Amino acid sequence: xxKPDPIMGKDKGNNNKIKLRKGLxxxxxxxxxxxxxxxNGQGCWSDIARNAGLQRCxxxxxxxxxxxxxxxxxxxxxxxxxxxxxxxxxxxxxxxWSQIAARLPGRTDNEIKNFWNSTIKKRxxxxxxxxxxSSPNTSDSSDxxxxxxxxxxxxxxxEQDVFxxxxxxxxxxxxxxxxxxxxxxxxxxxxxxxLHDSAAYLDINGxxxxxxxxxxxxxxAAHVGxxxxxxxxxxxxxxxxxxxxxxxxxxxxxxxxxxxxxxNINAANDQSVLDKRLxxxxxxxxxxxxxxxxxxxxxxxxxxxxxxxRMGELDWEGLLANVSSLPYLDFQVE
DNA sequence: AATTTCGCCAACCGCCAATCC
DNA sequence: GGGATTGGCGGTTGGCGAAAT
Numbered sequence: 001x002x003k004p005d006p007i008m009g010k011d012k013g014n015n016n017k018i019k020l021r022k023g024l025x026x027x028x029x030x031x032x033x034x035x036x037x038x039x040n041g042q043g044c045w046s047d048i049a050r051n052a053g054l055q056r057c058x059x060x061x062x063x064x065x066x067x068x069x070x071x072x073x074x075x076x077x078x079x080x081x082x083x084x085x086x087x088x089x090x091x092x093x094x095x096x097w098s099q100i101a102a103r104l105p106g107r108t109d110n111e112i113k114n115f116w117n118s119t120i121k122k123r124x125x126x127x128x129x130x131x132x133x134s135s136p137n138t139s140d141s142s143d144x145x146x147x148x149x150x151x152x153x154x155x156x157x158x159e160q161d162v163f164x165x166x167x168x169x170x171x172x173x174x175x176x177x178x179x180x181x182x183x184x185x186x187x188x189x190x191x192x193x194x195l196h197d198s199a200a201y202l203d204i205n206g207x208x209x210x211x212x213x214x215x216x217x218x219x220x221a222a223h224v225g226x227x228x229x230x231x232x233x234x235x236x237x238x239x240x241x242x243x244x245x246x247x248x249x250x251x252x253x254x255x256x257x258x259x260x261x262x263x264n265i266n267a268a269n270d271q272s273v274l275d276k277r278l279x280x281x282x283x284x285x286x287x288x289x290x291x292x293x294x295x296x297x298x299x300x301x302x303x304x305x306x307x308x309x310r311m312g313e314l315d316w317e318g319l320l321a322n323v324s325s326l327p328y329l330d331f332q333v334e
Numbered sequence: 335a336a337t338t339t340c341g342c343c344a345a346c347c348g349c350c351a352a353t354c355c
Numbered sequence: 356g357g358g359a360t361t362g363g364c365g366g367t368t369g370g371c372g373a374a375a376t
Contacts, residue, residue: 022346023346025345044362046360059362060345062361062362063345064345066363067344067345096364098364109364109365110343110344110345110365113365117342117366117367118342118343119341
């Protein structure tokens with residue numbers, strides 16, 4: 001936190017040297033900005049700062065709005081589900097906090113970043129210390145798989161694997177979260193190896209249930225194809241969105257991926273591509289081996305096969321497009 | 335009770351890309 | 356085409372409060 005004392009600053013875009021405040025925002029400033037935003041909506045942040053009568057730079061106003069004032073923000077501690085999701089998304093996206101935040105309604109990139117850097121990293125560190133004493137750990141700590149395995153999952157009991165959670169019909173987790181967890185079982189990003197012989201029936205529309213048979217994907221092509229346009233509440237621009245509630249007692253809603261990713265979804269809407277994927281999925285998902293949900297991911301497979309992931313090498317657009325096709329990243333609450 | 339240490343997190347900084355003029 | 360401006364992002368800083376000593 002910063003001292004609220006005003007510090008001399010210079011507005012880049014203004015030749016008149018204006019005293020720009022820095023540091024903590026006062027309640028009065030908050031009120032001014034909030035009132036202005038609610039009345040006039042989002043616009044040019046420099047203008048907002050000026051017109052709202054704030055001696056702040058536009059950037060500062062933007063940050064304050066995004067991280068603190070916007071009404072759809074969810075305050076408070078991260079739920080275990082959110083925590084899980086953050087770890088999972090981080091394993092895919094790395095430090096792309098804004099991308100991760102876009103999938104956690106009501107959370108900001110800053111919040112998630114702080115949470116990661118304090119809580120999760122610390123936990124990872126502790127777990128690495130534990131594992132390094134019990135078994136040699138050859139994995140790079142930057143390897144998200146290592147993060148997943150060492151960071152969050154180890155505290156779980158050995159028998160309490162993700163899959164058992166998802167097939168437990170008595171679980172209090174919302175169906176969509178169950179779906180997320182169940183698909184995680186077969187996600188090539190998923191560091192959790194399949195531990196059960198049972199297979200899941202996965203309804204991509206957000207319900208998951210256990211079956212004794214081989215896994216089936218009730219994958220609605222319409223849903224996948226139209227997912228981009230249909231998913232409301234994108235946080236991409238941090239504008240006003242419908243409020244989300246996340247927790248054990250409520251449904252987990254995941255907002256749409258950002259436009260670019262959806263372009264890829266739509267590009268992938270080619271039925272043949274979908275069919276190919278589904279055939280792949282069904283073929284592999286027999287309960288004894290992991291599903292190759294994203295066989296056609298660009299360049300991913302090799303990275304996950306014993307090599308440390310190097311983020312820069314990934315085809316992120318392709319990756320996100322395909323990740324978007326995974327149900328747990330594109331739920332819609334009916 | 336006083337002091338020190340530590341964790342959290344709000345906010346700043348610097349960089350980059352897109353857009354404007 | 357090129358400089359200026361703006362918006363967005365990730366990394367980092369540093370103050371505050373709680374916990375430990």
